[in-house]
Amino acid sequence: MNLTLHVWRQAGPSEAGRLVTYDAPDVSPEMSFLEMLDVVNERLIERGQEPIAFDHDCREGICGSCSLVINGVPHGPRRGTATCQLHMRTFSDGDHIWIEPFRARAFPIVRDLIVDRSAFDRIIQTGGFIGVSTGSAPDANAIPIPKAVADRSMDAAACIGCGACVAACPNASAMLFTAAKISHLGLLPQGRPERTKRALAMVQRMDLEHFGGCTNYGECHTACPKEIPLETIALLNRDYLKASLVSRD
Amino acid sequence: MELNANIPSGPIEKAWETHRFEMKLVSPANKRRYTIIVVGSGLAGASAAATLGELGYNVLCFTYHDSPRRAHSIAAQGGINAAKNYQNDGDSVYRLFYDTVKGGDFRSREANVHRLAEISLNIIDQCVAQGVPFAREYGGLLDNRSFGGAQVSRTFYARGQTGQQLLLGAYQALERQIAAGSVQMFTRSEMLDVVVVDGQARGIVTRDLVTGEVHSYAADAVVLGTGGYSNVFYLSTNAKACNVTAIWRAYKRGAAMANPCFTQIHPTCIPVAGDYQSKLTLMSESLRNDGRVWVPKAKDETRRARDIPEAERDYFLERKYPSFGNLAPRDIASRSAKEVCDEGRGVGDTGQGVYLDFADAIGRLGEDTIRERYGNLFEIYERITDENPYQVPMRIYPAPHYTMGGLWVDYNLMSTIPGLHVIGEANFSDHGANRLGASALMQGLADGYFVLPYTIGHYLATAKPGPVDTSHAAFGEVEQEIAHRTRRLLEIRGKRTVDSIHQELGRIMWNHCGMSRTAAGLSQALERIPALRDEFWQNVTVPGGNEQLNQSLEKAGRLADFLEFAELMCRDALDRSESCGGHFREEHQTSDGEALRDDEHYAHVSVWEYRGPEAAPVLHSEPLTFDHVALAQRSYK
Numbered sequence: 001m002n003l004t005l006h007v008w009r010q011a012g013p014s015e016a017g018r019l020v021t022y023d024a025p026d027v028s029p030e031m032s033f034l035e036m037l038d039v040v041n042e043r044l045i046e047r048g049q050e051p052i053a054f055d056h057d058c059r060e061g062i063c064g065s066c067s068l069v070i071n072g073v074p075h076g077p078r079r080g081t082a083t084c085q086l087h088m089r090t091f092s093d094g095d096h097i098w099i100e101p102f103r104a105r106a107f108p109i110v111r112d113l114i115v116d117r118s119a120f121d122r123i124i125q126t127g128g129f130i131g132v133s134t135g136s137a138p139d140a141n142a143i144p145i146p147k148a149v150a151d152r153s154m155d156a157a158a159c160i161g162c163g164a165c166v167a168a169c170p171n172a173s174a175m176l177f178t179a180a181k182i183s184h185l186g187l188l189p190q191g192r193p194e195r196t197k198r199a200l201a202m203v204q205r206m207d208l209e210h211f212g213g214c215t216n217y218g219e220c221h222t223a224c225p226k227e228i229p230l231e232t233i234a235l236l237n238r239d240y241l242k243a244s245l246v247s248r249d
Numbered sequence: 250m251e252l253n254a255n256i257p258s259g260p261i262e263k264a265w266e267t268h269r270f271e272m273k274l275v276s277p278a279n280k281r282r283y284t285i286i287v288v289g290s291g292l293a294g295a296s297a298a299a300t301l302g303e304l305g306y307n308v309l310c311f312t313y314h315d316s317p318r319r320a321h322s323i324a325a326q327g328g329i330n331a332a333k334n335y336q337n338d339g340d341s342v343y344r345l346f347y348d349t350v351k352g353g354d355f356r357s358r359e360a361n362v363h364r365l366a367e368i369s370l371n372i373i374d375q376c377v378a379q380g381v382p383f384a385r386e387y388g389g390l391l392d393n394r395s396f397g398g399a400q401v402s403r404t405f406y407a408r409g410q411t412g413q414q415l416l417l418g419a420y421q422a423l424e425r426q427i428a429a430g431s432v433q434m435f436t437r438s439e440m441l442d443v444v445v446v447d448g449q450a451r452g453i454v455t456r457d458l459v460t461g462e463v464h465s466y467a468a469d470a471v472v473l474g475t476g477g478y479s480n481v482f483y484l485s486t487n488a489k490a491c492n493v494t495a496i497w498r499a500y501k502r503g504a505a506m507a508n509p510c511f512t513q514i515h516p517t518c519i520p521v522a523g524d525y526q527s528k529l530t531l532m533s534e535s536l537r538n539d540g541r542v543w544v545p546k547a548k549d550e551t552r553r554a555r556d557i558p559e560a561e562r563d564y565f566l567e568r569k570y571p572s573f574g575n576l577a578p579r580d581i582a583s584r585s586a587k588e589v590c591d592e593g594r595g596v597g598d599t600g601q602g603v604y605l606d607f608a609d610a611i612g613r614l615g616e617d618t619i620r621e622r623y624g625n626l627f628e629i630y631e632r633i634t635d636e637n638p639y640q641v642p643m644r645i646y647p648a649p650h651y652t653m654g655g656l657w658v659d660y661n662l663m664s665t666i667p668g669l670h671v672i673g674e675a676n677f678s679d680h681g682a683n684r685l686g687a688s689a690l691m692q693g694l695a696d697g698y699f700v701l702p703y704t705i706g707h708y709l710a711t712a713k714p715g716p717v718d719t720s721h722a723a724f725g726e727v728e729q730e731i732a733h734r735t736r737r738l739l740e741i742r743g744k745r746t747v748d749s750i751h752q753e754l755g756r757i758m759w760n761h762c763g764m765s766r767t768a769a770g771l772s773q774a775l776e777r778i779p780a781l782r783d784e785f786w787q788n789v790t791v792p793g794g795n796e797q798l799n800q801s802l803e804k805a806g807r808l809a810d811f812l813e814f815a816e817l818m819c820r821d822a823l824d825r826s827e828s829c830g831g832h833f834r835e836e837h838q839t840s841d842g843e844a845l846r847d848d849e850h851y852a853h854v855s856v857w858e859y860r861g862p863e864a865a866p867v868l869h870s871e872p873l874t875f876d877h878v879a880l881a882q883r884s885y886k
């Protein structure tokens with residue numbers, strides 16, 4: 001099939017960006033979206049032009065590197081699918097496709113479609129861990145954990161940190177990302193002791209990084225390639241409220 | 250070159266404990282005076298950096314990713330081994346040790362492997378304490394599954410995302426240390442060389458991938474946890490950016506390279522679909538617990554899988570290896586698949602594929618159980634192929650996956666450059682000629698959490714590296730070399746893209762240094778690789794400049810190293826005139842096509858020393874002795 005792409009090009013964070021149109025002829029439906037971009041890039045390079053820069057690595061939907069807003073939707077039209085797992089059979093001959101970076105104040109553009117998502121790491125730094133140093137752990141089976149609890153924790157832990165939730169949110173809130181970590185850890189007995197401290201610190205950091213507040217649109221969940229449940233946000237709110245009540249500072 | 254493996258004397262069961270006691274310690278107050286550079290933030294690098302930070306060292310950690318959480322370790326699916334014997338099925342430290350030595354086809358060091366098996370116990374404890382949500386049984390205790398090459402259930406897993414969950418555990422421990430100020434993290438920074446001063450590794454030089462600036466960093470010791478080199482084949486299951494640069498540049502500074510030809514071809518990957526293919530996707534080996542591998546008995550079969558009656562199917566692994574069946578080790582399963590495809594019995598459009606069929610398991614256990622076990626893998630498969638594996642069998646084919654070879658290290662994980670330590674897939678240490686499933690995660694974390702943090706202290710306490718900073722002339726010289734090389738790459742402005750040359754290299758390597766190898770094929774590859782390297786340096790085109798984010802330039806630098814490394818790999822494969830594990834030389838096989846080792850001449854580690862751009866590398870060997878697991882031909886029949 002033959003497609004027309006409208007791609008956001010921007011040389012650097014402080015440069016002006018614009019949409020540039022490219023032809024993508026002879027696209028096979030079996031190609032992945034990123035393979036389609038590879039082919040477009042190869043052609044640009046052969047003509048001595050600079051390829052479209054985009055983040056990617058594992059190409060199996062797990063590393064969280066790939067991003068892209070495709071036709072207005074983070075990671076494109078297919079639910080529960082990261083851009084790297086999207087295949088061209090989702091599109092039809094003659095389609096125009098708009099490709100833009102994830103946009104949020106907290107995610108400045110680095111180049112073309114690449115944004116800086118290091119704010120996520122800084123949120124984790126404030127409390128997204130269990131404070132156990134190497135070598136001090138009891139036997140792994142010392143604390144049985146009901147399967148249902150472990151499963152719920154795993155549902156939240158599946159977050160790949162891609163930032164689609166932020167890009168999809170009208171407020172550019174990082175609530176789903178933060179809630180996923182708080183739920184993953186807080187549901188487990190090992191994570192309970194630091195629970196309130198964690199919620200308070202991570203939410204504060206979220207604000208400092210200029211993510212917006214959550215007003216329950218739910219767009220984050222729809223865009224999430226791992227379909228992280230919205231109930232995690234309820235868990236976060238509960239921990240945060242409790243923390244605010246007991247916090248003395 | 251002197252190779253001293255520093256294996257502790259005395260009984261193997263006590264070796265690590267005794268060694269730990271005998272190693273010198275750095276006092277808590279002195280630790281913060283030492284700076285340690287850790288390159289890589291995968292399982293090995295992140296666990297090492299976090300632990301060293303907890304101990305009080307001043308740690309600098311580098312990754313080319315935008316976050317440590319993106320390292321290739323994140324993609325590991327199936328699980329991690331540990332000799333916990335929670336299933337009471339006869340597992341023990343000794344059995345895990347035994348299985349690993351045997352699985353590695355007797356080309357690993359017994360003492361290292363025993364230590365790995367011992368430490369496996371601590372790893373699971375540590376990970377659970379960090380909040381890794383491993384799969385559990387209804388009673389709340391940890392669940393296990395079995396993996397290729399083992400007859401016990403010792404693999405711990407978190408759905409099909411075990412690597413992700415383990416890496417997040419290590420990443421979170423690392424972020425905690427970053428917040429505490431003991432680790433400084435450098436993201437989107439690519440290490441381009443090691444700096445050696447007075448014979449000791451004293452720092453690295455990096456390129457900032459956003460600005461193109463070249464920076465020097467000095468330290469008292471350097472650790473490389475930079476992963477494997479499967480992408481020398483262009484198409485592999487590795488993430489796109491995985492590369493050989495860090496260990497190759499270290500090799501050229503004096504770190505010896507061990508067994509570079511030992512690579513693992515994984516039997517269960519989704520077959521290649523077209524020329525545009527950018528990478529191959531693994532379907533976890535755990536699928537072989539319930540899936541049955543088969544091809545039609547007849548050549549050039551045209552019927553659909555479901556229309557082929559039972560009697561006309563060849564379940565070739567079950568037929569050839571009745572006691573291990575579909576769980577035969579990876580090298581054996583891969584080679585068997587290649588054999589049936591070479592006979593013209595392969596399936597799919599290209600004929601390069603075999604079926605992995607779940608119909609029996611679904612009939613026996615129900616679709617829900619299968620979904621519970623493998624749901625996300627089935628989904629990955631369906632997304633890529635547009636076929637529903639609950640209804641039609643998967644098609645799989647072997648693909649490059651893991652590299653057992655790497656920089657040579659002694660028992661302390663130190664390379665032949667004093668102070669340069671190597672951990673995880675980047676070293677050659679524990680898997681011999683073939684790695685068993687679920688053992689790489691175990692090794693990466695053993696190295697990072699529990700081995701290196703001790704041994705590096707011993708190095709610092711005994712070598713007592715003196716003060717050196719980046720104003721030392723050695724740093725300036727390396728910076729100049731890097732700037733010069735970058736300029737050269739940008740000035741060629743030829744006609745071919747980096748990827749097109751990489752694909753060509755990949756084809757040479759896959760055809761001649763892949764699943765099976767011959768002296769004639771390897772000799773041919775050894776002629777073609779230098780020619781392709783010349784083509785690269787004369788005709789590649791790298792658009793853009795240095796002072797910007799330039800992905801073509803990054804790829805070009807990595808390919809330049811692959812083009813040199815590939816030659817050493819073929820040279821090593823040619824020298825090793827025997828078959829062992831993943832290294833199959835067609836000249837050396839038993840009458841029924843199994844790998845035929847030559848213990849008399851090759852029970853050793855092949856260790857290559859760099860002697861400059863014009864000279865041939867020199868081969869040394871570290872003899873291997875087997876005092877506990879008797880040398881025998883592996884049998885999985």
Ligand SMILES: Cc1cc2nc3c(=O)[nH]c(=O)nc-3n(C[C@H](O)[C@H](O)[C@H](O)COP(=O)(O)OP(=O)(O)OC[C@H]3O[C@@H](n4cnc5c(N)ncnc54)[C@H](O)[C@@H]3O)c2cc1C
Pocket residue numbers: 288289290291292293294311312313314317320321322323324325326327328329411412438439440441474475476477486487488491492494495531650651672673674675686687688689690691693
């Ligand atoms: C698809 C897949 C599935 C797998 N499944 C399993 C499994 O189920 N069980 C199992 O045991 N093993 C599995 N493996 C193998 C295992 O995942 C790897 O061997 C292991 O994770 C490697 O860890 P590492 O820390 O050594 O390297 P990596 O995770 O590859 O990390 C390398 C790090 O080094 C950095 N780096 C590299 N070079 C440079 C440089 N020049 N400058 C700066 N930074 C650099 C990278 O940014 C990265 O942070 C699997 C592998 C694949 C490909």
Ligand code: FES
Pocket residue numbers: 055056057058059060061062063064065066082083084085160
């Ligand atoms: S490239 Fe890793 S998630 Fe898409």
